[in-house]
Amino acid sequence: IEAQADQAFKNLYAVVKAAGMGAENVLKITMFYLKREDIGTIIAARDKYFGEGFRPNSTALVVASLAGPQILVEVEAIAAKVR
Incomplete structure (x- = not known):
């Protein structure tokens, strides 16, 4: 799960x-993930790419x-880009 979560957020970034x-x-x-106990690993991957200064709203299912x-x-x- 750690490798997949990291790759997912790396790709998104x-x-x-x-x-x-x-x-x-x-x-x-x-x-979206399969095992409730994986939330900590997934949040850590999110924060690696999207946790510095501004953290987006998140939903975990x-x-x-x-x-x-x-x-x-x-x-x-x-994501939105201001013109």
Whole structure:
């Protein structure tokens, strides 16, 4: 779970940067995961990329399954760029 959570937030951070934004532009993050006890690991991964200074609103949802049996965590986000 640690490697998947870190990779998920690393990928999200890269997408935000590629769009010309920073962590401060991320308004909301939703985290989907399978085991309630994994929340600490997932929050630590989130904070590694999106915890410095400004932390976006977050929702964490324990779900029965994800897109495939090998997937332990999924992350989605809403970001906005001021023009």
